[in-house]
Amino acid sequence: MLRLEKRPNPSRFWLYATPAVAVALTMFVGGLLFALMGKNPFEVIRTIFWDPVFGEFAFYLRGQLLVKAGPLILIAIGLALGFRAGIWNIGAEGQYIMGAICGAAVGLAVFPTENRLIFPVMIVAGAFGGWAWAMIPAILKTRFNTNEILVSLMLVYVAETILAKAATGFLKNPEGMGFPGSRNFSSFPAARNSYIVESLGLHWGGVAALATAVLAYILLTRHIAGFQIKLAGQAPRAARFHGVSPARLVVMCMGISGALAGLAGLFEVAGPAGQISIDFNTGYGFTAIIVAFLGRLNPLGIVLAGILMALTYVGGEMAATNLGLPSAAIQVFQGMLLFFLLAVDVLTNYRFRLGAGAARAAGVK
């Protein structure tokens, strides 16, 4: 009989092999699913993973990868810092919305002024909006010991309501003939998050995402704050002896992840989305949780994971349109990725043992 046995130390091999094995398993089981649906599994997998990068329309789709991956990476890096310290910010979606609203509000307030400073100020306002929204669960946790998972998650729904109010009320386009939605930033050059290299899909959000990845990597490996984050996650008691204040850590981690989610929202609203609309948010804040874990909570891993996730979106759309796959099948496929990741992840801390050996090992303990 197979039994799971805890490893004395986490396996380094499985730490890095897990994402690759999870992707391979997802392709295999996903392929089976597609085959059962009567599609050619090889064609579907090729359409999802190969065509967006090397296929006929790659010249357009390659750029779209970074457009889609940028916000995921930016949010996921912030989340990963908190996750490493055992602080679970699940409400990045709400912080993303609030960042977009605050940033857009600053830009729209001065429409149609043309000034070079407008966009930088909007960026600051976006980060501030996300940060402020994240401070609510952070301060409730440090003051009243509430659960940050629940509070941050519930605040997503509050943010969505404020978003609806913004699109139909205080940020509504006065020249929009009564339709909901703000002015479109595409007709407001000073506030527009324009492409730096269009063929790569690189706008300021992408630059921010890549820069943040490098900074977060340095923070985690070289800076005392990074050490404290890791210590608090792995050994909370030791962290307290070391002088790490849990309250300060919560405020810092929630603050950073909130600000980064807010930034992502600002770059999206001023760039690809173009305007505040009722359904502006499309789930980046939640998908980023998958990206953070897929990237092993490592900033550089998250960059790769974000691009992989974007690939399943862009390629999944291609498969849905060109091969007639239902969108639900694509969502199942994306869900499988997290499922297998978590399942294979067990092997990092545990190993399989055959019955007798496992019993003996357990007896010794």
Add this chain to the structure above:
Amino acid sequence: MKRRTLLASAAMGLGVALGGAALAEGMDHVKACFVYVGPIGDGGWTFQHHLGAMAVQEKFGDKVEIQYQESVPEGADSERVLTQMALSGCNIIFTTSFGYMDATNAVAAKFPDVKFEHATGFKRDHANVSTYNARFYEGRAVQGLIAGKMTKSNKIGYIGSFPIPEVIMGINSYYLAAKAANPDVELSVVWAYTWFDPAKEADAAKAMIEQGVDVIASHTDSTAPLAEAAKTDGKVIGFGQASDMAEYMDGPGCRRSSTTGAPTTSSAWARCWTAAMSRSTSGPASPAARC
């Protein structure tokens, strides 16, 4: 004769706003692509659109190739989906929801040879974009009349999706007709801020039922509000939306409403759609359908 067949293949879908035969010049094969806001199995709006697409396919066989994508979020993602479709050779693209308006116009600018048909919007920035719609408010008035006559509590409800003119127009029409039939009637409106979310729509229906509402209409695409109404043992009745939803109301409430002809709007919409389709497919000579 030749011109007419060309016209027919060009005008597939809705005959309403197509820019004539220009598209069809020299085309024996048309690729028509649909961008749907919900899943094709929503039982409402998208389902009905898809039936229309399938009817076109059936009518024209291999002269038409249909492609579609379900559950495309309104916003930045739709622009990518539209571009992919245009790149992959779609000749005409139907963007079937209000929220695709800006994306439709943005992509239309880049692909002047592709025709775009946008549902219920108001922006036509380029010559290759047109807008289609139906007189939904007429059906809503019939619903309102029935609601005013049937309500016992004098409280009727309406689940709105988004506060856009298309939806508000329907609410106004529903309310005015109900008020004319029954001056004491009170209308409560709940905004779901979604086109398709069965859980949210059911919650909205529940909240209204708890407030004493006994007739529910909705402008969201799922059948969930009717399922809630069906649970009340006939005390609450409801109307379908976009498709004939009578079969989803498996309870006394629905039988009552269907005997009074309640789901007419949905079937009218279906008829209207098919009529528009057949009108365009059989050429301009056929008698105009009454919608």
